[in-house]
Amino acid sequence: MPDLTYKKIGKEDLMKILQEIANEEELIAPVEMFGGEALFQPVKDVNDITFNYVNTLFPPKQFLLPRFEKILTYKKEDGKLKVEEIIEAPKRTIFGIRSCDVEGIRYSEFFYSGKMFQREDLADPHFMARRNNLTIISVACLNPAPTCFCVCCDGGPFLERGFDLQLTDLGEYWLCEVGSEKGTAIIEKFPSFFIDAEEKDIQKRKELEDKVLEKFGPYPAFSGATLRRITEGNIPREVWESLGERCIVCGGWQLLCPLCFCYTVVDIGDENEGYRARIWDSCHYEGYHRLAGGPNPRKGRDRRRERCIFHKFSWQYVERMGRHGCVGCGRCVITCMGYVHMPQTVWEIRSAFREESYKKEAKVR
Amino acid sequence: MEIPVESRELSQLKKQPTICSFCGCGCGLYFFSEGFLVPAQNHPVSRGKLCLRGWSYADLRFTPKRLKSPLIRRNGKLEAASWEEALNTAGEALKAIRDKYGGDAIGVLGSARASVEDNFTLYQFATKVLGTKNIDSFYRLGFFPSEDFSFPDLEKAEQIILLACDIAERHAQAASFVTGALARGAFLYIIDPRMPQMSKLASIHIQPSPFELLKEAEKFIEELEVRGDCYLLYSSEIILYGWACEARKVIEKAITKGIKPLFLCDYANQKGMVKMGIHPQGGLSFYEILDEARKGNIKALVIMSDNPSERFPQLFKEAREKLEFILVIDPLRTDAVEVSDVALPGTFFFEKEGSTINAEGRRQALHPTVTPQVEKNEIETLIALGEKLGVSLPFPSGELVEMEMKEWKPELSPTTQHTPSPDYPFTLLLDPSYIWAGTAMAQATFIYNRESSIILSDFPEGFVNINSEDAKELKIRDRMPVKIETPLGSITLPAYTTLRAGKGVLLFPLYLWEKVAEKLGGVEFDKSHGMPIFKPIPARIAKEE
């Protein structure tokens, strides 16, 4: 555990700082939508920020890897083609992001920076430019939602790395843990607002963390067991087929997963003028795996699901990426149309060995 | 005259949800100008879930198929024009045709991907300005007037019957409610000559011969012991097979047994569109409008967000040659726009004020959540066009629309069906499942890069779906051309072997309808509710030498 600096800040003082930040750069914070859900949005006035949320349905990965991103434009001028790359990377601070999403950003960064392949020369210029301009002020979770299972997946509720500042609600104060130089820079920029935290505040944070752990809901994710079974590669075909039959191929899981980052590339325009864009893609879509000319190595829904879980849970990926591919945010539990989300999948993989219960229909608990 | 896409400053922070304009489920979602969307979590239908098409809906924000400025045909070529110019040209042309041939020489096509208010205004425009009673829409294809229901109740069901409908492919959100019910212990019964995706989850899957489909369904419903909430889901299939009249009897029988019928509309605002009067009311139906145009009796078409060429390309092409004038109002640059004389840009659901009615009968509000990329919406366009013809149309206020809303209950009459014959062991059946293939909405998004009906790009000329076991017996392999013979004619198509087709059933996709029907004696027509139909035909099959 790195040496963390502990500070604290009054609640109103924090809002003043955030307003300062919003005036200078883009502040991303949770905002309440019409239906009552919170979503991360660019905020100009800090009074728009809502604190009444556990987590947003949409992870803020949108601000690092937009769903729709123009990567280059081309134009024919006097018969000569001119191609230009577009890198849009405004300076941003994100406030209110939860631990699981911070962990997701750290995971994506590890991948997009090329560290996964030990090929940092292949770092993605678009992603990295935005990442370098992003400051993360995360807020630790004190009340997990019934769908959350980050405690099983090392994705929260409190973090020890990946953030610039981590805030914990101590009642009157926010406890600030400083996790990086960017975090220190914020403290130094507004020295009058931050005061040193006392030992009892740090003690209180630890107590809060212990309390949160008791509040977790009924969705366990047996990540350890799954990891071993996936790596051994001998999960009965019937398990995948049973999962595949209930899959409705919406791809929502991958689009909402803070650790998913596949995309597809399209050209929009004619031969004279247009742009190339990348759009999020999901490995559950059949078109994702289709090869030139029509053959498809993963035509069945079961094979695509197997592929997805292999990426998330196999030892091979753990070795390359440093962690398994689930942070337990619980978004798939909400968005999965066929009720075969991550906890359900993992549960069925595990119980297939125990009592061959895949032959019966698994019940959502 | 391009309006910039960027509009972050204008977007309110407290976003209103908008509605997806693909299928009849009507999912709520938050739409953002950056080209992404979020399923509404507190919406009774979407509940934070969206299907592949729902997620792809966001592509419409940056679609290359967007019609951005008015177009006028000059010297045979479509050229960009100003709104005033385009409205004047269209107004003059329509006026001339109306005055010369009378209002009934003009056909008007509404749309299920336009709002209730748009269709209201179009109806007013057709009746009050043009004075025609020939108003209908190609988006009424497969519509069946039916009871309202509630999707959230479906999840609490004990028993669910799927009568010839492939919900996982076409009504994914309904399929999600069904899987939710199954996960809680419900029983699923399927009566379908095909093998739809959910068939393996069913406790009983009856695969009748297509000719026996409704008889089997009736028998099953009679024998079923109803426990708790029981739902019967059905969709456009049985309507398109020409069984609307018989289906109504089966449904009525089901109701007497306490089974709740759910008709799943194929298109977003199909119910709302029909309620606004877009159906044959003494005038011609959508198919007849084009048929009469081909004969030279209809002289002009006014099309709002509709594209006849999706389902009947040949008919539309022949009709186009005879038509004197076509006006299209559409947010997308469809095939209809390409052959139009004047085209005016329209707006998507997420760009306009209004409402839409989904399969449940739930009327949901639409709000402009992003800045429209075009100057005028459909209502403004139609009112402005009305002015040019000297009639001022009412603005579709809430009350006015409410007042005009009418249920449509056509008198249905039975159709004669083909009978099976020992010389023809197979049955050729229309499969409306790849319903979005080739539609303007699908072409405007990147569904083709994603969707399971990617097989469509492997078979650009179409295909016939043959049961794998049958194919093995006949030594037919994938992509092999096969000749299908019926008592009415024959057609050759590449084979696509899957288990989706039941034994003895040959399926062909909806977009091939016209091509297949042409070889086998033309599209048939159920006059009682103005619906082209394709009855199951006994057929035999052989490898093409």
Place this chain on the structure above:
Amino acid sequence: MKQELLFLPTLVTIKEIKPEIPAVATFRLPKPDGFSHKAGQFLEVSLFGKGEVPISISSPPSYEDLLLTIRNSGYVTGAIHKLKEGDVLGIRGPLGNTFPYEEYEGWDVIFVGGGIGLAPLRSLLWEMLYHRDKFGRILLLYGARSPADLLYPWQYEEFERNGVEILLTVDRGDEKWTGNVGVVTTLFDKVKIEPERTVAYVCGPPIMIRFAMRDLVEKIGIAPHNCIATLERHMKCGVGKCGHCVIAEKYVCIDGPVFRYPEIKMLERYDDPW
């Protein structure tokens, strides 16, 4: 490759288009400044307005130009086939790993190709012919659907002049065809080699690679480590970002496209590499 150029294609003008067999043509492109590649690598070829496709390089590194043999098999390649000489394409690369061959100096070499799979092998084959004295026997076992589908027929004579033993086979012969009929693995019975000092390079349709590799190891007795194949996947980015080309945990665009047989066998446990 410079990081700024990760997604930005370099523009090149097509020098020559040479139609090969039906639906296949070879495009000759000039090398951009500072371009150098190794046998086995591929390029991402852009046609603006249509898209980008991964195409393996068919010319040897020492050759003055770039040769790309492209089959018309889809949306983008179909559009590329409609281009004329003098039109502009964008290229990114070279990408991917390379055929290992320096370690095999002095060994015998056997190339097994099927259909358009000869294109990536050609790059290595020519590279070896430029350094002919460093290798022992060089065999080319090549199969196609019909005699008309045999790729590069105009070059076989030149290969033979340089001491390549060519064995051809077709799935279906015509009246003029006198050679072998059958899949490429049927040629294995006709070659006599010393398996312990032979390296095999395989490329072709997935099913052919699968059986050819199996037979090379089991029938001929070449060490699995010395059986080398290039795999095909739909790569959208070519630099390990988009995720489309993954087989188990291997990214074909970075970890591949060239794999040795034991690696492919490992992947087979979890996924379908063929």
